[in-house]
Amino acid sequence: MNQPVTSTVVRTTCPYCGVGCGVLATPQPDGSVSIAGDPDHPANFGRLCSKGSALGETLSLDGRLLYPESDGARVTWDQALDRVANTFKQAIADYGPDSVAIYGSGQLLTEDYYVANKLMKGFIGSANMDTNSRLCMASSVAGHKRAFGSDTVPGNYEDLELADLIVLVGSNLGWCHPVLYQRIVRAKAERPNMRVVLIDPRRTVSADIADLHLAVQSDGDSALFVGLLGYLARTGITAPDFMENHTSGAEAALLVAEDWPVSRIAEVTGLSEKSVQLFYDWFAKTEKTVTVYSQGVNQSSSGTDKVNAIINCHLLTGRIGRPGMGPFSVTGQPNAMGGREVGGLANILAAHMDFTPDAIDRVGRFWGSDNVATKPGLKAVDLFAAMGRGEIKAVWIMATNPVDSMPEADAVRAALAACPFVVVSDISDRTDTGRTAHVRLPAAGWGEKDGTVTNSERRISRQRPFLALPGEARPDWWIIKEVGNRMGFEHGFAYFSPAEIFAEHVALTAFENHGSRDLDLSGLVGVDYASLPPTQWPVRHKPAARMFGDGHFFTPDGKARFVPVLPPPPFAPLPGTFILNTGRVRDHWHTMTRTGKTPRLSAHYAEPFVEIHPADADRLNIRPATLVQLSNRHASAVVRALVTDRQRRGHLFVPMHWTDQFASNGRIDALVTAKVDPFSAQPALKMAEVHAEPIHTRLYGFFVSAQRPMLDTGYWAVAEAIGGMRGELAWFDEAADWDGWLRSAFALPAGASVQSVLDARSGRRSFAVLDNGRLVAALYTSPDPVLVSRQWAVGLLTAESLNASTVLAGRPGADMPDSGAIVCSCFSVGSNTIAAAVTDQGCTTVEAVGACTKAGTNCGSCRAEIRGIIDAHRLAAAE
Known part of the structure; x- marks a missing residue:
């Protein structure tokens, strides 16, 4: 176990999803760390999900990368840093600055991101810095900028509790953002008239609180919201004054929408006219409406258009920037938002500034560099494709695992294997990407790092250290600045602490701003970094809870822009193939370098699986719990069959978490085609075509x-x-x-x-x-x-x-009762224990089961499963 640097309670922030929950970490005398939710943090008010609750179980040094390595041999930091700096310098000298690249991660802290972006775009002079946020939220960024002129999330989490209608689009909030889900659950219990609509091809656990589930055909959500726009206009549910004074382009958007009546929407989405009409009526009659969207919207070849189709409906009705209403993009990673703030995407310069002549000049003067990149760089998919063609001579990968998470992941692995020089900074000694590295650099992990992250509601929170740096691990910002110094850029990287970096970031957001840019942290100039409380930006005189309530946007004319959206034709897979949807499970995170270390997070799902509809399984002779091979021209995978009517016919769902460390052939993103959205370059990770067949196992x-x-x-x-x-x-x-x-x-x-x-x-x-x-x-x-x-x-x-x-x-005796398959990971409660509470203790509600067993009383992500067990045993008793 890593050694603590304090024995007192440390307020920090969870390193998992973009909810950004506050955490109280308390090192114990035995070396363990007690974890609790921070009751004073406005993102979670003390709640934690199963992953957050288990953070203390992920802090062992087992599997940690602790020392710098060069070609597999341990070296000193000076040797490793000199090799990285010299090799990058030589590649730039021989092939130009665009021959090198950095690929980062939403796991980096804002200070790490800032220094990496400054090195690449400000001093090397190339914008070839992209991150795995490209796979997560790039379409939201592009949609925001088209509509608002800036990458701004208008609302905040409180709006989820104030809304009378919440529309979840492509968002399994119950598993992927459980704390937000529980805030909605509690609000709905207090105000039963609140309605929830779930729009998702799968009947996920989030349907447990839904008053209406629209099992839309994949990529049918564009048409659904274009149709909604036309319906709102036809029925007069508009905000004429807001539209006239604060928007432009409505005529063009409505002209397209006129051609999409309810009957046509039903046809292309696979929904009934009755259910479409019901959704449209609810939306039309409910002013306080929040539309929450996530990866099901973003991870599409038409993701940006989906975002704008949603935003159009809110602009038409003026439902934006006011309590309980607005479009709401929920972020997948803990610091995807912070990375975007400092330029952590290849098409952004810094501080929410683009590659315009004015911004290039401004940033160059601020950084004291005359070598600032002048054009966008290679985005993730294009970056690895260029690497495969031999155009990238050196790449530095930080805190991410693209060999498993990128589409066409086998091609990405081949590209890295062929790249002349690969650097990997990571905490883990055992990643598939790390195996391709010439130099591996041991980075600080959660509990050791010091910096800030920004969550989905624009709230900046501190991650504070409570553990000593193990071995020779170092913070990412330190590693990057040391390489910058060795490359000859000492005057730009004279940092001694993350506080200095944050202060520089704050100053850049305020530099020549005067309210012209959304990201303005001028109110934090001179702030005490050590005690910085959770703070929403922009912060001019005081933090702003909501944006655009005054009708002012960051476009040249100050008006929001409607974007005409033409829905794509219904996706028709080739005969004999399935549409493959990838995503997350409740208790694991990305490629399991952290969650894979704790037994209770593996107890719910311990191997890769495929959800398949019973009719499809029967047609292919796939029996429950047997093995299935999924294949296409890119790759193949072998997974366990989970036969369930939660899945649409013709569709499959497979989690993206399993790697070569955990399964023989479970890297599912190897099957995903690298098709991207034309505006955001975000890949369509939910729309692969695959064949499925049973494996005949001896x-x-x-x-x-x-x-x-x-x-x-x-x-x-x-x-x-x-x-x-x-x-x-x-x-x-x-x-x-x-x-x-x-x-x-x-x-x-x-x-x-x-x-x-x-x-x-x-x-x-x-x-x-x-x-x-x-x-x-x-x-x-x-x-x-x-x-x-x-x-x-x-x-x-x-x-x-x-x-x-x-x-x-092979079975328990009377002295060793079988608790059954784990349902509640927070308290390790199994299905048999829950069933016994129903049959023996008379528990007929989720709350009663929780009182009896504690199941479902922490993060609540298992409540739908508990309800299913209750219903099944009540039905059996009735028979």
């Missing part, structure tokens, strides 16, 4: 072991467990020598005794290896998916005085 297996085994089976997926590891296996050919395979895979000592039992009729086997009553390893195999209770088997790892017969039985 044997399935499940294991628990005290140590991670070396696996060579046809399929495997592993996860942390309390006391060891757990994993799913499959063989396409049965092992000829089971004793030998076990000894090799689990590295058993020569004297270890392997005990086994075979059920000849069913073909099921059990294997057990014990050492003085403690489990070393257990393996269960079957011709069908293994039925052993995973939670019971995992519990064997911490049991004492075991005997082989208990392990080999």
